[in-house]
Structures are given as C-alpha cells and as structure tokens.
Amino acid sequence: MKKPQIKRKIPATMATQHPDNVSAPFWKEKGDPFISTIEEVEEAKLFTTYYTFFKKRQLGRDIFLTFRLPNIWLEKGYRIARAYMAILTSVDFSSALKVASPPVFEVILPMTDKAEKLIYLQKTFAQIAKFKDKAFGEKVKVFDYLRVIPLIEGVNELTSSKKILHDYVRLHKKEYKSPPEYLRPFIARSDPALNAGIVSATIAAKIALSEFYKFSEESRVPVFPIIGVGALPFRGGLSPYTLKNFLDEYSGIRTVTIQSAFRYDYPADESRKAVRYLNKMLKMGNPKLYSLTDIKNGKRLISIFSNYYCKTIEEIAGAVNSLSEYIPRRRERMLHIGLFGYSRVIGKKRLPRAITFTAALYSLGIPPELIGVGRGIREMIKKNLDRDIKMFYKNLIPDMIMAGNYLNKENLYFLSKTETAWSEIAEDVKLIEEFIGRELGPTDTRHFIHRNITSNIYFLWKEKNDPKEQIVEAARIRQSLG
Structure with a gap:
C-alpha cells in the first residue's frame, strides 16, 4: 500500500498521562509514584525550564502536544473554553519567540460517536478565535482551524467507524469547501476491553483499522491511525518486551500511546530503546483489510x-x-x-x-x-x-x-x-x-x-x-x- 505524503510529521509515539504505573517516575526526586496537581503545574513549566531543548525541537513542527478535550455531550463542558484559550494564547507566545506556530493545533475528542461533534468543536473554536482577534486587535494572522482526532471507544462504534469518517468528510466539505488534508482516527483498547472483554476489544480494533484504510481508499483522504494501549494484554499489551508481537497484531497503526507503566515500570534504557524501535518500525506496517x-x-x-x-x-x-x-x-x-x-x-x-x-x-x-x-x-x-x-x-x-x-x-x-x-x-x-x-x-x-x-x-x-x-x-x- 502506497504511503501518503503530507506536509507535517506524524509522530509514531505519544506519551500520555494514563496512570497505570506502579513505580515512581525516574525523574521524581522523592521517589513517590503519585503525581499531584502541584507537580502537574511543574510539568506545564517544561517549556521554560528546558527552553534550549524546545528551541531545537520545536512544538508543532518536530514534537507535538495534543490536548484531550472534554466530551461536552457527556462531561462537564466548562473546561473546553479554557483549552481553546490555551491553544490560542500559545500561538501568540510562539509568534513572539519566533518559533513554529501554531505550537498546538490538534485535539482529541473522546467517546466520538458522531461526525457532527467533530465539526461542532471546529466551528466553536473558530468562533472563539475570531472573537479574540476582534477583542484584542491581533497583529498576527488569525489561527482558527483546529484539527480534531476522533477517539472511538465503543465496540459498536469501532466496527462501524468508516461511516463516522465518511460523514465527517461530507460535513467538512460543506463547512470548509474541501476535505480535510488527513485524518488520525484513534482506536481505544482499554475501555472496549473493560466493556466487552479482551477478544471483542481486539477484534473491534482490527476491524476499525481495516475500515480506516478502506475509508481512505474510497475518500482519498490519508489516514494515520492511533491506538491507545497499556502494558498488560487486557489493555493492549504494549511493553518494551512485547514489541514484535504488538507490531504483528496491529500492523498499519501509525501512532501508539506510551503510557506510564511503559515509561516508569521498566528500566529507563529499555524503555528508550523500545521507543526508538517503535519510531522506526511503526511506519513500515501494512494493514490487513477484511472483506x-x-x-x-x-x-x-x-x-x-x-x-x-x-x-x-x-x-x-x-x-x-x-x-x-x-x-x-x-x-x-x-x-x-x-x-x-x-x-x-x-x-x-x-x-x-x-x-x-x-x-x-x-x-x-x-x-x-x-x-x-x-x-x-x-x-x-x-x-x-x-x-x-x-x-x-x-x-x-x-x-x-x-x-x-x-x-x-x-x-x-x-x-x-x-x-x-x-x-x-x-x-x-x-x-x-x-x-x-x-x-x-x-x-x-x-x-x-x-x-x-x-x-x-x-x-x-x-x-x-x-x-x-x-x-x-x-x-x-x-x-x-x-
């Protein structure tokens, strides 16, 4: 299968905050495995603490920060405006520093079940961006197009995911007069396993992966699928010691989550080596297409x-x-x-x-x-x-x-x-x-x-x-x- 070409880099590995680790992070001085909200504020200061690193490996160009937005149809929605403003003010900040802009341009919508919800987020973000520009008289070009990653979490939604993607392209064409440049549909593995068991979750994920690529062939919109996996088999089975089996099972996946157990419950050198291997090998896998x-x-x-x-x-x-x-x-x-x-x-x-x-x-x-x-x-x-x-x-x-x-x-x-x-x-x-x-x-x-x-x-x-x-x-x- 021919590999699609797009303007941006697609990361193969994505570190997440999933708290499945038993051991303390190697970077914690006191060795306490619990990460408090105060320490999460310190995480947010990484850019200023390690500015030299981020000047060389720029956010939005070389490495990527992806927000998980609340699903306002199922969760309290007041945090979404805060996320929007954080994204928009990061554009101002990056412009002032003369680094890649926008540094954050992509968000995840959990529990996606309808394409209309993806478009709704894009439209509301654009409204906030234009209001900010009008209120503060911005001198830089308005950033008002937010890319949305559909995180599909239900077994039924995964097996019928092609329809969600086709519906989204149709709505996107109606709203923006063109299809999206690419899509990064996100397969959940933990919640489907919790709700239906390991076998059902694995089969649903494999069907979804096949459906994503068939959608791409039909729509000519490139796809770069993501899968969210933990270290134990029940939650996806990706650890530094299971790489070959995992890559064989989920061939065609382009991005995997590197959750906390992967990072902190294995020797740090082994985890780093495994991440390098995934970064090299994930892009080479070809999907299995099912009839x-x-x-x-x-x-x-x-x-x-x-x-x-x-x-x-x-x-x-x-x-x-x-x-x-x-x-x-x-x-x-x-x-x-x-x-x-x-x-x-x-x-x-x-x-x-x-x-x-x-x-x-x-x-x-x-x-x-x-x-x-x-x-x-x-x-x-x-x-x-x-x-x-x-x-x-x-x-x-x-x-x-x-x-x-x-x-x-x-x-x-x-x-x-x-x-x-x-x-x-x-x-x-x-x-x-x-x-x-x-x-x-x-x-x-x-x-x-x-x-x-x-x-x-x-x-x-x-x-x-x-x-x-x-x-x-x-x-x-x-x-x-x-």
Whole structure:
C-alpha cells in the first residue's frame, strides 16, 4: 500500500498521562509514584525550564502536544473554553519567540460517536478565535482551524467507524469547501476491553483499522491511525518486551500511546530503546483489510465472547468494586474524583475505570484476560469460527499464556465457593487450557512470588484489612499497576 505524503510529521509515539504505573517516575526526586496537581503545574513549566531543548525541537513542527478535550455531550463542558484559550494564547507566545506556530493545533475528542461533534468543536473554536482577534486587535494572522482526532471507544462504534469518517468528510466539505488534508482516527483498547472483554476489544480494533484504510481508499483522504494501549494484554499489551508481537497484531497503526507503566515500570534504557524501535518500525506496517464476510464473522465472534464476559463481570462487580478501593491512585485525574468523577457501566452494575479494574482483578490473581474466553472458544469452535479468530487475533494464545502466568487457582477456588460467576471463570480457565494444550499458572520465580502475594491480598481483603502494600508489591512484579 502506497504511503501518503503530507506536509507535517506524524509522530509514531505519544506519551500520555494514563496512570497505570506502579513505580515512581525516574525523574521524581522523592521517589513517590503519585503525581499531584502541584507537580502537574511543574510539568506545564517544561517549556521554560528546558527552553534550549524546545528551541531545537520545536512544538508543532518536530514534537507535538495534543490536548484531550472534554466530551461536552457527556462531561462537564466548562473546561473546553479554557483549552481553546490555551491553544490560542500559545500561538501568540510562539509568534513572539519566533518559533513554529501554531505550537498546538490538534485535539482529541473522546467517546466520538458522531461526525457532527467533530465539526461542532471546529466551528466553536473558530468562533472563539475570531472573537479574540476582534477583542484584542491581533497583529498576527488569525489561527482558527483546529484539527480534531476522533477517539472511538465503543465496540459498536469501532466496527462501524468508516461511516463516522465518511460523514465527517461530507460535513467538512460543506463547512470548509474541501476535505480535510488527513485524518488520525484513534482506536481505544482499554475501555472496549473493560466493556466487552479482551477478544471483542481486539477484534473491534482490527476491524476499525481495516475500515480506516478502506475509508481512505474510497475518500482519498490519508489516514494515520492511533491506538491507545497499556502494558498488560487486557489493555493492549504494549511493553518494551512485547514489541514484535504488538507490531504483528496491529500492523498499519501509525501512532501508539506510551503510557506510564511503559515509561516508569521498566528500566529507563529499555524503555528508550523500545521507543526508538517503535519510531522506526511503526511506519513500515501494512494493514490487513477484511472483506464484508470477514467483518460479519468478526462481529459474530464479538457477540459470542462479549456475552460471556459481560454476564460474568456483572455478577462479580461487587467484589471488583470492593477491592478497587485499595488500588493506589497515581494522579489526581478529574475523571476519578469528587463531583466530576464517572465510572463505566456493564448491565446494571457500575465498575471502576479500566486501570483500576484491571489492577483489582490481577491483585486477586484472576487476570481479566481470561474471563469469558474459554466459554467463547467452546462456542466459537461449535460455530466453525476458529479460522476467523486466528485471522482477527494472532496473539490470542500468547496473550492467554502471558496473563495466565499470573493466575492464582487457589484464590479462584475459594472465590468459586462464594459466587457462581467465579465458577464460570474457573470453567474458562479449564477450556482455555484445553484449547492451548498447556496448563495456565506460574512458570518462573516471579510468577510464583506474584501468586503468593495475591494469596495474601485475598485473605487480607476477606478479613477487611488493608492489602494496599501487597497490591503494590504484586504490581511491581508484573511491571504495571493495571
């Protein structure tokens, strides 16, 4: 597939604030893994602190800062005006310093489900920009065109994402008399896994990736897809030690998120080396394009695996929420605290956010990757879809083995005595073992130590004692909080 040419550089790696790290950032003097709002203000001072660096590697030209805007249709919207003004005043600042301008020109809209919302953000930004120009009599050219990255987070939205992109191009032509120069559609991996399980999330991501490139062929608008992934398989499986498997699974992705565990829970030299490798290799991958029949079968697989997963998760939500109270926080994220917090819902049950959810289940020695998968495999085989799963999820077996190394069967046995849903997970384990032809569980010293710590966590939690220290200790071993 011919690589498109555009005027700007597309970054291959994007550092994010996802707080999935267990260890303290290497740059923190006191070694505390929690990053307060005061310290986030220090992050905002990086430009002035390291001005020589930014003079050489300029924002908006060589490196990029991308805001995540609030989704005003689902979240409190008062922060959006503040973001707009920060972007606009950064243009003034960069012009005064005679560096690349605009330094920030692209934003992410989370939970995108309609193209109209992307256009709405562009139009409101333009209105604010023109008002600022009129009010203050700007001498520089007005910057009023904001690029918007659609972050698509639902399984259904991912599998039908081509329509969102086509609708956006149609509306863009109507508003601006031309199509956008390019698009950077953003695939979520964590929330789809939380809502539908690892298999469904992986298949939905692969279908979306195929649909993005088919959209590009049909519209002639270049696409540079992004995927948001954490270190553990459940949240995407990108770590310094899984690069080749990841690149094979998601060939065609042009930008990946480098989340906190990737940066801080592995040796810094290994993380830097991995980032360099990704920067070199991501642009070389070619996407797998699926036929209509392939996509139909992919959706059948999503339905099979998500049904088992959701049924079980809804029943164990109480236990997950209970243990989640002990998962340490790493940032004061507005989405998590106070009046502004919101959670995810499966059926009638509320769940914590994906990192905390994943951490809670790993802390019990029950990796969420395994939930619903065994029963899904059994039904998949009965319906002759095993060829399709190999096409959509190349790393299914390696991911099951990797997650299975952290399985605590004794804890699962004890939990099975308290709730039928845990027995269903035990059935999943048995069926996965039959499918892959080997037993799940610890295989080296680290895994056995992790298993022993999760046993301690289980008994402390059952006795209503605080297992936070043990939760952190176990997370250090697996090199990610959740």
